[in-house]
Amino acid sequence: MTNLSRRGFIGSSGLVLAGAAAVSGRSAFAAVPEAPTMTEATTQAPLMPTTGPDYQPVATLNGWSLPWRMNGDWKEFHLVAEPVVREMAPGMKANLWGYNGQSPGPTIEAVEGDKVRIYVTNKLPENTAVHWHGQRLPNGMDGVGGLTQPHIPPGKTFVYEFQLRRSGTYMYHPHSDEMVQMAMGMMGFFVVHPKDPAFRRVDRDFVFLLNAFDIEAGSYVPKVNTMTDFNLWCWNSRVFPGIDPFVVGKNDKVRIRFGNLTMTNHPIHMHGYEFKVSCTDGGWVDPAAAWDEVSIDVAVGQMRAFDFVADELGDWAIHCHKSHHTMNAMGHSVKTYIGVNKKDLAKRIAKIAPGYMPMGSNGMGEMGGMEMPLPDNTLPMMTGFAQFGPVEMGGMFSVVKVREGLAKNDYKDPGWFKHPEGTVAYELKGQKLGEAPRATSPDSGVKSAEWRAKDPRKPSLGPDGKPRPAVKNAHSDH
Secondary structure (H helix, E strand, O other): OOOEEOOOOOOOOOOOOOOOEEEOOHHHHOOOOOOOEEOOOOOOOOOOOOOOOOOOOOEEOOOOEOOOEEEOOEEEEEEEEEEEEEEEEOOEEEEEEEEOOEOOOOEEEEEOOOEEEEEEEEOOOOOEOEEEEOOOOOHHHOOOEOOOEOOEOOOOEEEEEEEOOOOEEEEEEEOOOHHHHHHOOOOEEEEEEOOOOOOOOOOEEEEEEEEEEOOOOOOOOOOOOOOOOOOEEEEOOEOEOOOOOEEEEOOOEEEEEEEEOOOOOEEEEEOOOOEEEEEEOOEEOOOOOOOEEOEEEEOOOOEEEEEEEOOOOEEEEEEEOOHHHHOEOOOOOOOOOOOEOOHHHHHHHHHHOOOOOOOEEOEOHHHHHOOOOOOOOOOOOOEEEEOOEEEEEOEOEEEEEEEOOOOOOOOOOOOOOOOOOOOOOOOOOOOOOOOOOOOOOOOOOOOOOOEOOOOOOOOOEOOOOOEOOOOOOOOOOO
């Protein structure tokens, strides 16, 4: 696995604890597996199983899977909760909290029936705990600080032990100062593969978590008290164009799994295909009950998975269908100027701010092709270029790249799709065309009138041409 610091797994352990208990002291730590870390923000190759039942490992979008060691009949993992620096896209980094060097943390993969022992070391400045979302396990292993276990203090290591009782799609996240810690990026995927290697098997299996941040332009730390006005909508703490593509071979059976830890729902839409909803965090959907969709909504705290056969070549968009969620670093106080003639205003502003560019009169698409100066450590609202020009997207957006001839474990970006001749939308050219006949209506629009911005320095005039009396603001006393 590229850029993975394994640093060896140390010693062996016969440690068996009755609950999520603390590990302390030199002799105990001699038995703890060292925690791998990851420095890259790109999608790493799936971690192939070397022991136990066979399964198709997952590819974590812009992430990786956590290695383990076998200790008797226990599969042992080690998570470290710690501050991390995450590149959200080229040109912007954020100071977050996560696990093992990244936000989100590494994906945990195991098999139905496995006995797992997960060491959690706290390197945060405050207490933490880990909840294993969707798993059936002993109550004392559920990870709710104060309720089912003591909080994990800074500098301490706790151990969670449980047997995986059902296969499916799950996640992990804190249940200690949850609002702050999840707003800072603490979360990770947890996949339990079926004991039967043939059960619902696919050729490529992708996972990612939906999360969101409010990070002001030029700053590095999220505003953890934000409830709704987020400006960076992410998949695995990345935004387009920093989100890797889903690379699949033609006719591959493909599964895409995702979970939502934002503050709102997300309708995930994939172009070019219909797919079948195959799994939730509640379990597998019976094939006879599976339904076809092209978009599937995922509510807060839910997991969803869908399957399709990649039989249509091309570069197919996949994104959240809430239009503001495919934007970066949005300014929620920006005024709407569509239809407003700002020529005179722009001349006056340019006298005191040379280089000022009036924008927004014809929509915001022009921003997609501009490379305007930005504050340090921020991103354009819409960006990304492909073979035909600016994509004019950001946030929760990526591409499913379906290609012929890919090797089984080839996940490298194949570049842009080479369209067969005659299969790309084209401009109509030739003799000058007459205007198409249009139906008319009593009021079909603004005709030739311009929309004008109201100058707040000039009083509003009444029907008699005299200034209207000032109206007291009903909220002026607030």
